[in-house]
Amino acid sequence: MxxxxxxxxxxxxxxxxxxxxxxxxxxxxxxxxxxxxxxxxxxxxxxxxxxxxxxxxxxxxxxxxxxxxxxxxxxxxxxxxxxxxxxxxxxxxxxxARDVLASAAVIQPQPLAPGTAADYLASCLPPVPPPDWASTLRQIRDGGAPHLTDVVSTPLGLWPVHHPHHHPH
Incomplete structure (x- = not known):
């Protein structure tokens, strides 16, 4: 939650x-x-x-x-x-400042490589994705959409991109 x-x-x-x-x-x-x-x-x-x-x-x-x-x-x-x-x-x-959470592990995620993000998005799509998606995945992989590549480099940014109610622009 x-x-x-x-x-x-x-x-x-x-x-x-x-x-x-x-x-x-x-x-x-x-x-x-x-x-x-x-x-x-x-x-x-x-x-x-x-x-x-x-x-x-x-x-x-x-x-x-x-x-x-x-x-x-x-x-x-x-x-x-x-x-x-x-x-x-x-x-x-x-x-x-000694404000520490007791018994906690600190995890710092590393940025996702563009290929990894595109592979994940592709796995959420039908085997033959719609043309818009195919173009979007290609742009993520080859750096053709730097802002989008930036967004999908974190899990928090990647999640809404793949959500079915969102469509690539």
Whole structure:
């Protein structure tokens, strides 16, 4: 579940589990249907069925980052797993300020080669892709569309390009 960390009011909801349950209720109000029981969002979170991707640590002020990291460090239970995204510089600044996430592995993705990105997109298409797609893949491979090649060099940029509701321009 992708959630913006900027929406976390750590004063009002100091524990990650409580905030995630509240976000689940906001994003998926159908979970409050009586057939799921009175506390379905809380149960999903408590049993570790939600993998939150906490997005935008780098987009909040340093004081906010400190509060969020402190709240995360104060929240973990055995079943909790969290992915926290940030630009490298802000994460390094937080670490230097000793605002570190306990028991965390830091993963920094490498840029995708144009051929790798084009191969992935091709694998999502029919064996004979529509002409627009064939042209787009060729441009990614040979650098004919530098801005597009730039976008698909990261998984975050590649995902919306291949999504069926998006079409190459």
């Amino acid at each position: 992708l959630v913006s960390i900027a929406n976390w009011d750590t004063e009002r909801l100091p524990r990650l589990q409580g905030w995630l349950a509240a976000r689940l209720t906001d994003i998926y109000p159908a979970l409050r249907a009586s057939r799921y029981g009175p506390d379905a969002p809380e149960v999903l979170v408590q049993r570790g069925h939600i993998l939150p991707v906490l997005d935008g640590l780098d987009e909040i002020p340093a004081q906010g980052r400190t509060a969020v990291i402190a709240a995360l460090n104060g929240s973990p239970a055995d079943s909790d797993q969290v992915i926290l995204t940030s630009r490298t510089g802000e994460l390094t600044d937080a670490a230097l």
